[in-house]
Amino acid sequence: MRTTSAPGQRPQDASGWAWWSEPAPQLLQELVSGAGGLQGATARARLARHGPNSLRLAGGPAGVALLSRQFTSPIILILLGAALLSLLLDSLTDALIILAIVLMRGVGGFWLERCAARGGGGPSW
Structure with a gap:
């Protein structure tokens, strides 16, 4: 369940969803995943849609x-x-x-x- 927070409530990420406070089964259901991770087809589809899970190195100053x-x-x-x-x-x-x-x-x-x-x-x- 995606909720917004009011002052005095738990913090949220940029999307407004406090995913870290969700119970694990509910979180896995929301993310369409399982305790063992993503299935191969789902992982490939997400990789194609979002790209690899890696950081881009920013160029340093000149x-x-x-x-x-x-x-x-x-x-x-x-x-x-x-x-x-x-x-x-x-x-x-x-x-x-x-x-x-x-x-x-x-x-x-x-x-x-x-x-x-x-x-x-x-x-x-």
Whole structure:
């Protein structure tokens, strides 16, 4: 039985049917299935109608977008501000050290996220 929920009642999925709260026999009847699973013909028909039960892998962000995203965190922006302030105060050495740290962090973050997006999980040391 497909019901809708009011505030204070059990949650539902996007279709409005709280299928997980149904008794197993009633659920199997609703899904036209059995305790042993689908019969071969029914499984083939559903496969043809709905496609395979698999996840599609989404493409990761483009390289340029991934690299630029490394330089948008608040700590990086603070460090860039500190480098600018160091330049304004004629402390070139401090500014270069801060910029080197920002660059290393950006390249390292880019590399790790790129490996993770490709499914490698990260670099192998």
